[in-house]
Amino acid sequence: MITIPGEDKIRHSTVNNFAMTSDGTLWMCTEEGLISFDGVHSMFVKVEDTDAVAKNIKSLIEMPGGRFLIGSNEGLFLKYRDESQEESKRIFPDKIPEVLAMARMPNGNICVASKKGVFILDPQLNDATIVNGKNQTINCMLPVNGKLYLGTDNGLLYLDKNNLSDTGINGLTDIPINLMANIPDKLFLYSQKSGMIFTVNPTANTIDSIPVGNSLITGIVRTPQNEILVATNGDGILRLDPSSKKLTKESGYNLRSKNNVECKQLYSLFVSNDGQLFAGYYKMGGAYSPLNSKFFNYYSTDGFNSHGRSVRSVTDSPRHITIGTRDGAFIVDKSTGKSDHLSKDVLGSNLVISSIYHNGEIYIGTWGGGLSIYNPDSGKIRNATFSSQMPTGITNLRHDRSNNLFACATDGIFMLKDNTFEKIADNTISGEVTNATIFELFFDSSGRSWVGTSKGIFLFDRNVGKLTRNGLPKNFPQNKDVRQMYETTARNLIMITDSGEIMVFDENLRQSAHQANLSAINEARGVAQDSNGYAWITSINGLWRYGPEAQILSLYDDTEGVENPNFNPGRPIITQSGDLLLCNTEGLLYANIKTPGETRMGHRKAYPVIIETADGRTKVPRKYDDKDRFVIDLPKYESHIKIYFSDFAFVEHNPNRYQYSYDNGKSWNKLDADMSMLMTNLKNGENIIRIRQTGNPTTESIIAVNNKSDGKVPLWLLFFVTLVAIFALVLILRFMKRRHNGSNHTELQSAETTPPVAVEPMVETTSTSSSTEKPAENNDKETASPDVKKKYAANYISEKECNQLTRRMNSLLKETKIYTNPDLKVADIAAKLGVSSHKISYLLSQHLNTTYYDFIYAFRVEEFKYLAKADKKHIYSLTALAEKAGFNSRATFFRAFKKSEGITPGEYLKNLREES
Numbered sequence: 001m002i003t004i005p006g007e008d009k010i011r012h013s014t015v016n017n018f019a020m021t022s023d024g025t026l027w028m029c030t031e032e033g034l035i036s037f038d039g040v041h042s043m044f045v046k047v048e049d050t051d052a053v054a055k056n057i058k059s060l061i062e063m064p065g066g067r068f069l070i071g072s073n074e075g076l077f078l079k080y081r082d083e084s085q086e087e088s089k090r091i092f093p094d095k096i097p098e099v100l101a102m103a104r105m106p107n108g109n110i111c112v113a114s115k116k117g118v119f120i121l122d123p124q125l126n127d128a129t130i131v132n133g134k135n136q137t138i139n140c141m142l143p144v145n146g147k148l149y150l151g152t153d154n155g156l157l158y159l160d161k162n163n164l165s166d167t168g169i170n171g172l173t174d175i176p177i178n179l180m181a182n183i184p185d186k187l188f189l190y191s192q193k194s195g196m197i198f199t200v201n202p203t204a205n206t207i208d209s210i211p212v213g214n215s216l217i218t219g220i221v222r223t224p225q226n227e228i229l230v231a232t233n234g235d236g237i238l239r240l241d242p243s244s245k246k247l248t249k250e251s252g253y254n255l256r257s258k259n260n261v262e263c264k265q266l267y268s269l270f271v272s273n274d275g276q277l278f279a280g281y282y283k284m285g286g287a288y289s290p291l292n293s294k295f296f297n298y299y300s301t302d303g304f305n306s307h308g309r310s311v312r313s314v315t316d317s318p319r320h321i322t323i324g325t326r327d328g329a330f331i332v333d334k335s336t337g338k339s340d341h342l343s344k345d346v347l348g349s350n351l352v353i354s355s356i357y358h359n360g361e362i363y364i365g366t367w368g369g370g371l372s373i374y375n376p377d378s379g380k381i382r383n384a385t386f387s388s389q390m391p392t393g394i395t396n397l398r399h400d401r402s403n404n405l406f407a408c409a410t411d412g413i414f415m416l417k418d419n420t421f422e423k424i425a426d427n428t429i430s431g432e433v434t435n436a437t438i439f440e441l442f443f444d445s446s447g448r449s450w451v452g453t454s455k456g457i458f459l460f461d462r463n464v465g466k467l468t469r470n471g472l473p474k475n476f477p478q479n480k481d482v483r484q485m486y487e488t489t490a491r492n493l494i495m496i497t498d499s500g501e502i503m504v505f506d507e508n509l510r511q512s513a514h515q516a517n518l519s520a521i522n523e524a525r526g527v528a529q530d531s532n533g534y535a536w537i538t539s540i541n542g543l544w545r546y547g548p549e550a551q552i553l554s555l556y557d558d559t560e561g562v563e564n565p566n567f568n569p570g571r572p573i574i575t576q577s578g579d580l581l582l583c584n585t586e587g588l589l590y591a592n593i594k595t596p597g598e599t600r601m602g603h604r605k606a607y608p609v610i611i612e613t614a615d616g617r618t619k620v621p622r623k624y625d626d627k628d629r630f631v632i633d634l635p636k637y638e639s640h641i642k643i644y645f646s647d648f649a650f651v652e653h654n655p656n657r658y659q660y661s662y663d664n665g666k667s668w669n670k671l672d673a674d675m676s677m678l679m680t681n682l683k684n685g686e687n688i689i690r691i692r693q694t695g696n697p698t699t700e701s702i703i704a705v706n707n708k709s710d711g712k713v714p715l716w717l718l719f720f721v722t723l724v725a726i727f728a729l730v731l732i733l734r735f736m737k738r739r740h741n742g743s744n745h746t747e748l749q750s751a752e753t754t755p756p757v758a759v760e761p762m763v764e765t766t767s768t769s770s771s772t773e774k775p776a777e778n779n780d781k782e783t784a785s786p787d788v789k790k791k792y793a794a795n796y797i798s799e800k801e802c803n804q805l806t807r808r809m810n811s812l813l814k815e816t817k818i819y820t821n822p823d824l825k826v827a828d829i830a831a832k833l834g835v836s837s838h839k840i841s842y843l844l845s846q847h848l849n850t851t852y853y854d855f856i857y858a859f860r861v862e863e864f865k866y867l868a869k870a871d872k873k874h875i876y877s878l879t880a881l882a883e884k885a886g887f888n889s890r891a892t893f894f895r896a897f898k899k900s901e902g903i904t905p906g907e908y909l910k911n912l913r914e915e916s
Contacts (some may be wrong), residue, residue, distance in 0.1 A: 001277065001287040002652055004028070006042035010035055015280025018270035019060040021068075023081075023622055024648030025713035026278065027058040028286055034070060036619065037286075038646035040653055040675045043617060047077050049089040058104045059415050063108060064123060066621070069110060069852045071099030076112060078125065082621035092128045095119060100510060103141035105148050113150070116163065132163045142180040142187075144202075149187065151177030156189060156200075167199055171207045181220040181228055182600055188228055188240065190217045195682050197230070199242055210245045219269035231269035231279065257281070275677075276650055288650055296561035299323075299581070299588040300336030310874065312568050314583060316575045317357035323588055324352030324570070325875065331374060340374075346381050348392075349371050353570070356397040358405050360415075369409060370698075371421070386414065387422045393437075400443045408438045413451070413460070427453070442485035444493060446507055452482030457495070473509050483569060486527045488535065496514070498906075499890055500524045500539065500879070505848040517551050520659065520668065520694045523879055528572040530580065530593050539584055540877050541656045553695025557654045562589065565654065566877065573695075574599060582874050605701050606658050606675070608632060610644040629702045629856035638707060640680040645671060645691065657760025661690040670694075682707045797839060802847040808833055809843070819859040822888035826852050857896035860886040864897070868912055878905055 003011065013030040028035040034045045034057050047054035047070050056073040063069055065083040070088075076096045079088035100113045110121040111131075118131040118138060128222075136152040136856045143149075148159040149167075153176045157164050166173075172189075179190040187200040190212075197217070198212045204779035211232075215238070219231035228240040230247060238247040268280035269784050277289040298307035299321070306323060323330045329344035329352045344350045348369025355364045362374040363384065371384040371394045384390065384407075391409035397405070398406045405416040413452065414421040427436045440452030441460070449460035451467050456479040458467040469478050481498040488494065492512050495503040500523025504512040518524075523540040535546040542565040543556040556562050563586065570583030578594040607632060620643075623631045644656065652677060659668040660677050671677055671691075679687065684707055692700035797805070812832055813819055821828075830837045844852055863885040871881065879890055881907070887893035897905045 004037055004042055004286040004288065005040075006035070006037075010044070011285040012041050012283055013285050015268050016057065017059050017268055018280065018286075019062075020270075020272055021062045021081075023058075026070075026288075027060045028280065029060055029070075030280075031056045031058065039648050039650040040646045041610055041644050043610065043619070045079075045619065047072070047079055047088050049077070049087065051093070052090055054088075058099055061102060061104055063110075063125070069121075069125075071102040071112065073098050076102075082623070091125060092119070092121075093127050095130070101138045101141050103143055103148060103161070106143055106146045109146055111141060111150075112371065113141070116767050117227075118150070118159075120162065129162065131159065136164065139176070139178050140180050142182060144182050144187070149180060151180050151189065167202065169202065169205055169207060172198065173322045173618045174202070179217060179220045181222050183222055183226040184229065186242070188220055190220055190230075192217070196279075208241075208242075208245070210240065210247070212247060218266050220807045221269050221271045222709055222811075223271050224273065224275045229269060229271065229277075231266035233265050233267070233282075233789075234262035236266065237269070237277075237279070242770065272650075282463050287637060294561040295581075296556065296589045296591045298586070299590045301339070302330060303337045304332050304339035306330075307586065309587055310568060310585045311570060311583040311588045312351070312353045313355050313570045314573055314581045314588060315355040315357055315362065316573055316581070317362065317376075320357075320360050320362065321581075322357075322374075323356045324355050324364070326351055328352060329355065331362065331376065340379065342374065342381060343371070344369065347701070354394055354397045356399070356405070358399070363405070363407075365397055365407065366393075368393060379484075385420045387420055390421075395437065396441060398441045400445070400449075401445075406441050408441050408451075410437045412741050413441060424462070425451075425460060425467055439483045440485055442487075444485075444487050445491060446733070450482075450485055452485065452495075454481055454498075456480065464649050468716075476509055477503060484526055484571060486529070488529050489533065494527050494535070496524045496527065501526075502537070503765045505704070509543060514546075514551070515555065517695060518546060520553065520656075522656065523877065525567045525569045526583070528574055528580070530574055531578070532593075534593075535584075536572055536580055536593070538572055538584075539565075540567065540880060541565050542654060543567070543582065544695075552698065555654065555657055555691075555694060557657075559649070559651045561591070564699050566880070586591065601694075604647045604649060604693070605698050605699050606645040606647045606671075606693075607701070608643050609646045609702060612642040612644070613638050625704065629704045632703065632705045634705065635685075636708075638677065638682055640682060640804065641705070642676055642701075643689075644674065644676045646675060657693060659694045662688075664688070665690055665700075667695075679705065684708075759805050797842060799847075802843055805833070805835070805839070805843055806848065809840070813859055817863070819856050820863060820884065820886040822883075823884050824856065824886070854896075856886075857892075858900060860893075861897050861900045863892075865908070868909055874913070878909060 006468055009032060013032045013035065015028050017029040018026060018027065026039060033055065034047050036045050041434065047057070052074045052584070054070055054072040054074050054077050057070060059071045061069045068079045068081065070077040070079055075093050076099055077088050078091050081085050094393045095116060096112055096114045097116065098114055100114045102110065102114065107113050108123050108307050112121060112128070114120045119128040120131060121128050127398070136154060136157065138150050138152055140151040141148060146295050146801060148166070149698065150157045150159065152701060155175055156167050156169065156172050156177050158167055175191050176193045177189050177915045180191045181188045185201055187202060189198040189200060191198065195212055197209045197212055199210065200206070214435065215235050216233040217230055218233050221229050223229060230240055232238060236249070238249060240247055265282055267277050267282045270278040272278070272434055275393065279288070280286045298305070300306060307676055309325045309327060311323055311325050315322040319334055321332045321334065327657055328341060328347060328350045330339045330341055332339040342364065347364060347366050349366040351367045352364055353367050355362060362376065364372045364374060366372070370392050372381055373384055374381045382481045384493050387904065393410040394407055395410065396408035400406065407414045407421055411424050412426040415424045427438060436453040436455035438451060438453050440450070442450040444450065449457045449462060449815070451460045458469055459471055461468055472478055480495070480501070480503065482495045483498050484496040488495045491507040492514065493505045497503070502515065502518045502524045504515040504518065506512050518537070521539050525538040525540065527537045533547070537544045537546060543562050546552070557565055557865050564584055566585045568583040568585055572580065572592070574580050579590050580591050580593045582589040607622060611620050611632060620632060627629050647660050655670060655673045655675070658671045658675065659885060661668050679689070681704065687705040687707060689703040689705065690700055691703065694816060709859045809829065812829070818824055818832070826837045826840050830840045841852070844850055844855055864881055867881045867884055869878070876884070882890065882893040894905060897908070901908060
């Protein structure tokens with residue numbers, strides 16, 4: 001379960017009920033007030049008029065015309081979705097002083113129960129007509145097959161036209177009914193007093209009972225699969241099994257939250273039309289269970305489970321799946337599900353990063369242990385034979401198009417000949433590059449042999465056994481550190497660099513238009529193409545599917561079973577049976593992709609839901625113009641605003657899913673983590689934004705933000721500009737007056753002290769102060785030059801003050817770690833220290849002899865080193881660690897780290913992991 005976010009008051013509210021309106025918004029009816037939740041953001045919505053404020057809200061019903069009926073202990077309220085249209089107001093206060101229960105009738109009328117009776121409201125809300133019948137305390141209502149059932153303290157009734165009537169069902173007379181739900185042909189009625197759930201067939205007039213024991217039932221709901229779920233105050237969610245007449249704990253929903261906290265004290269329960277579960281708690285807010293399709297699952301058999309293992313490589317062979325992990329290799333028998341575990345004892349290293357099936361045997365390459373060969377028939381393993389000393393780091397294993405086997409190693413390329421690997425190329429390229437680690441060897445359909453190294457990309461001339469850059473176009477990115485290559489059926493070459501950049505070239509090595517479409521993927525890790533032509537690309541922010549023909553990206557994340565979006569650099573593979581196997585940091589993911597279909601998010605769009613201005617946050621009504629553009633009308637002139645979006649999916653939000661454009665689609669940016677964007681320097685009139693799912697033009701929406709100033713300058717702005725102009729004029733006049741007085745004083749002094757004779761241009765002038773006057777005593781050492789003092793005249797600080805401010809600033813950064821905020825500014829630090837930004841600038845440049853960025857980068861580098869040492873299971877990638885430390889640019893991070901430590905971050909991590 002995921003806790004519904006929000007301020008403390010929202011997270012500690014008591015949820016009486018839920019409702020979902022046609023726009024996809026979830027409404028929480030709580031004791032503290034009405035709360036809206038769009039799947040990302042939650043906020044209190046005011047429901048009040050001049051006489052009363054709606055508290056302890058019981059229910060909400062959507063009405064035509066963008067209106068809501070809200071029932072509470074304070075009465076019945078009518079509220080418009082568009083808050084600018086009309087304020088909420090209380091209706092029929094004399095007849096309905098408070099609301100006990102409320103429901104929509106099959107004919108569209110609204111039935112409302114209060115202590116004064118049961119009333120029928122027409123859809124236009126012109127009148128409230130009391131229903132005939134004895135006064136009853138109504139606890140719940142349920143519309144079923146054209147009838148409206150009412151659960152009362154004296155049994156079950158139904159509404160017949162304008163009369164309350166007994167159902168005539170034997171055995172329910174005078175039994176209090178507190179809660180109700182139904183499936184076809186059956187009612188389920190809970191009576192707290194009797195401790196029973198009654199199952200009733202109204203047509204056959206039969207009744208049965210199910211004891212609930214000591215469980216206190218707080219809610220009964222029906223799922224789209226016609227199952228009955230029961231909420232309890234102590235036992236969580238139970239499933240009612242009518243055949244066995246029992247409540248079981250196998251509800252299919254896990255109440256455990258992401259932080260491993262489980263709350264079993266439910267106060268309310270709600271299931272949406274698509275089967276998504278929402279739970280309300282007492283004084284603990286609400287939570288929801290994301291509706292996941294589980295298209296992807298972690299690979300497991302009766303004898304092996306990959307979940308929880310960081311998978312670096314995978315190989316499919318006729319009888320086995322070979323899974324390389326940080327804990328060694330697992331050889332899984334497809335027919336029996338049993339596995340053999342090969343660890344450091346036999347492989348020489350636990351880190352398996354490559355494997356391949358060749359001539360009935362499985363070759364396993366490790367980092368630190370060399371190359372081993374496993375025979376599935378005998379179960380025996382042996383070291384591979386090399387003509388020279390076997391390299392310890394085997395980075396890749398490949399077949400060429402003639403099925404010859406090659407091994408890439410840290411010091412060269414080896415080819416298997418007569419059961420022995422012979423070196424056919426070393427890591428010295430034409431004498432210009434030395435000690436290059438070789439990561440990739442790829443043979444394309446044009447007969448070219450590509451080699452990706454730590455020093456760039458090369459072609460392999462097999463005739464002379466040399467790596468060369470000859471034959472590559474001049475504009476070809478030769479110095480890219482390519483770790484993986486793939487050729488599509490359209491003969492496009494896809495290259496993935498160490499930094500995760502994707503490069504796409506056609507067969508003539510010209511950059512393909514597909515490259516721009518794939519630029520939205522951050523830090524790609526691997527790629528494979530299925531039989532339908534889709535390219536599946538792993539990255540550190542999820543799994544992407546790219547359709548080359550439609551040129552559409554689709555993101556697969558938690559909604560599709562990809563629980564962890566962080567993938568390892570291992571190459572994805574597609575088996576003969578159509579399964580896609582992916583190397584994830586949490587295990588081996590698999591799915592059958594012969595008919596992948598559409599993702600659950602599909603063509604879902606994002607809508608503006610909240611707008612934040614200087615006056616606070618307000619909800620945005622869903623409104624369109626004649627061009628089918630979403631319209632936001634600002635109530636007054638605004639220079640900048642913040643817009644929050646939602647797709648109403650009620651899933652764990654992935655910030656990489658949506659992107660927006662200011663410039664008519666020329667460039668795209670990701671939404672912030674809270675699905676928001678900041679619009680600055682708004683112009684008068686119309687401001688256009690485009691938003692879409694990342695790389696998916698079919699989901700694009702256009703938003704027109706109308707910044708209405710009516711061509712008039714706001715009075716406050718006019719007043720402010722006038723004040724500034726007056727102040728500037730006063731300063732100019734004072735400056736001119738001082739300059740005039742100073743000039744007269746200099747002329748007078750010159751006339752009194754200097755004879756009228758010609759002088760040399762560089763004559764030393766006499767000081768106006770007495771030569772015997774001593775300067776004021778100063779205990780602080782003054783080191784600044786006169787020019788510096790002049791520049792920082794208003795913010796100059798002494799040596800002693802510099803030392804004190806330095807200590808305070810270092811303490812602030814170390815204790816709060818605000819440097820991990822990538823948007824941290826000098827002004828932010830100055831504000832927390834209670835000094836001006838200019839003083840901080842003086843301190844850094846004149847006292848510490850550094851720049852602001854170098855100063856902050858030093859803290860971030862140390863934070864990266866700390867995080868890297870703490871990441872003992874190597875869960876995070878290099879870039880993820882850098883981002884956690886506060887860097888938002890990979891290039892900046894590399895420069896800062898190399899300047900500080902003298903080595904690259906990759907070399908640092910390698911040394912760190914070798915030490916451990």
